[in-house]
Amino acid sequence: MLTNHFLSAEARAELALFTDALDRFCAAEIEPHYRDWEKAGQVPRALFQQMGEQGFLCADVPEAYGGAGASVDFSFAVVEVLSRRGYAGLVGGLQVHTDIIPPYLLHCGTEAQRQHWLPKMVRGEAIAAIGMTEPGAGSDLKALRTTARRDGDHYVINGSKIFISNGQNCDLLVLAAKTDASAGAKGVSLFLVDTTTPGFSRGKNLEKIGQHAGDTSELFFEDMRVPADALLGGMEGQGFVQMMRELPRERLVIGVQGLHAAKGALDVTLKYVQERQAFGQSVGQFQNTRFTLAGVATEIAAGEAFLNACTEAYRRGELTPEAASALKLHASELLGRVADTCLQLFGGYGYMAEYPIARFWTDARVLRIYGGTSEIMKELVARSLLGR
Numbered sequence: 001m002l003t004n005h006f007l008s009a010e011a012r013a014e015l016a017l018f019t020d021a022l023d024r025f026c027a028a029e030i031e032p033h034y035r036d037w038e039k040a041g042q043v044p045r046a047l048f049q050q051m052g053e054q055g056f057l058c059a060d061v062p063e064a065y066g067g068a069g070a071s072v073d074f075s076f077a078v079v080e081v082l083s084r085r086g087y088a089g090l091v092g093g094l095q096v097h098t099d100i101i102p103p104y105l106l107h108c109g110t111e112a113q114r115q116h117w118l119p120k121m122v123r124g125e126a127i128a129a130i131g132m133t134e135p136g137a138g139s140d141l142k143a144l145r146t147t148a149r150r151d152g153d154h155y156v157i158n159g160s161k162i163f164i165s166n167g168q169n170c171d172l173l174v175l176a177a178k179t180d181a182s183a184g185a186k187g188v189s190l191f192l193v194d195t196t197t198p199g200f201s202r203g204k205n206l207e208k209i210g211q212h213a214g215d216t217s218e219l220f221f222e223d224m225r226v227p228a229d230a231l232l233g234g235m236e237g238q239g240f241v242q243m244m245r246e247l248p249r250e251r252l253v254i255g256v257q258g259l260h261a262a263k264g265a266l267d268v269t270l271k272y273v274q275e276r277q278a279f280g281q282s283v284g285q286f287q288n289t290r291f292t293l294a295g296v297a298t299e300i301a302a303g304e305a306f307l308n309a310c311t312e313a314y315r316r317g318e319l320t321p322e323a324a325s326a327l328k329l330h331a332s333e334l335l336g337r338v339a340d341t342c343l344q345l346f347g348g349y350g351y352m353a354e355y356p357i358a359r360f361w362t363d364a365r366v367l368r369i370y371g372g373t374s375e376i377m378k379e380l381v382a383r384s385l386l387g388r
């Protein structure tokens with residue numbers, strides 16, 4: 001509906017070539033297999049390698065670390081295309097790998113840590129995950145109980161994490177643990193855990209109500225000894241600061257996912273209502289359908305303008321935590337409304353798993369929960385308004 005005027009005509013043309021190539025890749029390599037991956041509860045590791053070979057992973061990682069050094073738009077374009085096509089289960093894990101972890105390494109890691117992990121991640125040879133949430137600490141991250149005790153030139157880590165995207169497949173886990181249990185937020189540190197380390201184990205792939213192609217797991221650490229140079233940036237007690245620094249991009253990319261999944265839900269609905277007949281006309285001819293779809297398209301256009309403004313702020317290094325939270329709140333709630341409204345226009349067929357709108361609807365629900373719940377997003381926005 002709108003042209004993104006934050007991008008030059010040349011940049012838009014390059015992006016169009018990139019997304020055309022990705023669309024062809026999706027049609028050939030993802031669409032024929034996606035339902036099988038949903039049944040299996042995860043995508044094959046080989047998909048990451050295939051996507052890496054095509055330049056679809058971590059596109060904005062600098063060339064020095066094996067990336068294309070492209071603008072962030074190329075990385076977001078991957079999330080846009082996959083989300084619009086209805087592959088949210090894949091997107092959930094992919095965005096952790098390609099949009100969430102690389103900035104931790106680039107902004108907070110040591111040169112050796114960047115050199116070690118980023119080229120393998122760009123190629124899709126090492127799959128990355130992030131472990132913050134614990135059974136007793138989700139929204140309230142300060143309550144986390146996983147500990148990392150210094151022992152000579154190692155740390156000994158004990159504890160567990162839950163709901164970890166890419167948990168079954170990950171080779172690298174960015175892990176939040178307490179290095180000083182008495183220091184509150186200042187006692188939290190982040191570690192780059194190589195998942196071949198003895199003492200690391202994976203629980204079963206958790207059964208979810210949606211996003212079935214994405215694996216989500218519990219992870220366990222039992223006297224897991226990691227070398228001291230696995231501490232992100234070599235700095236103890238900086239974990240909270242590092243997470244607060246990187247959460248805006250996480251929330252921005254969930255905004256990208258939400259907005260483009262909403263577009264995908266609208267796409268499949270527009271097609272359906274023009275085909276389905278009732279009372280001697282297509283469902284799309286009823287005034288209710290027309291007004292409903294006009295309302296949905298208008299909501300999406302307004303959301304997209306907000307998303308474009310936040311992306312531009314991110315490009316300039318000026319995206320504030322409260323704007324990223326507001327976007328995540330807005331886009332995930334918008335997707336929930338749009339998916340539900342569109343499903344209604346399918347009648348009973350909308351409730352059948354084989355219809356794509358059913359997948360949009362079930363996959364949408366978790367966007368209001370992961371990356372920080374809608375209530376936490378409201379708290380963060382309110383804090384910026386009220387000062388505490």
Ligand SMILES: Cc1cc2nc3c(=O)[nH]c(=O)nc-3n(C[C@H](O)[C@H](O)[C@H](O)COP(=O)(O)OP(=O)(O)OC[C@H]3O[C@@H](n4cnc5c(N)ncnc54)[C@H](O)[C@@H]3O)c2cc1C
Nearest residue numbers: 130131132133137138139163164165369370371372373375
């Ligand atoms: C599919 C999936 C994938 C995920 N992937 C990852 C991952 O890769 N890595 C990772 O670390 N985590 C991941 N998570 C975890 C996710 O980020 C958490 O589930 C989320 O932050 C909420 O935490 P919680 O589940 O403990 O809920 P709780 O914190 O227990 O919240 C329960 C309810 O209380 C509300 N609430 C809590 N505090 C407040 C407050 N102060 N004010 C008002 N309401 C409040 C919440 O909004 C919610 O409605 C994933 C979760 C899912 C479901």
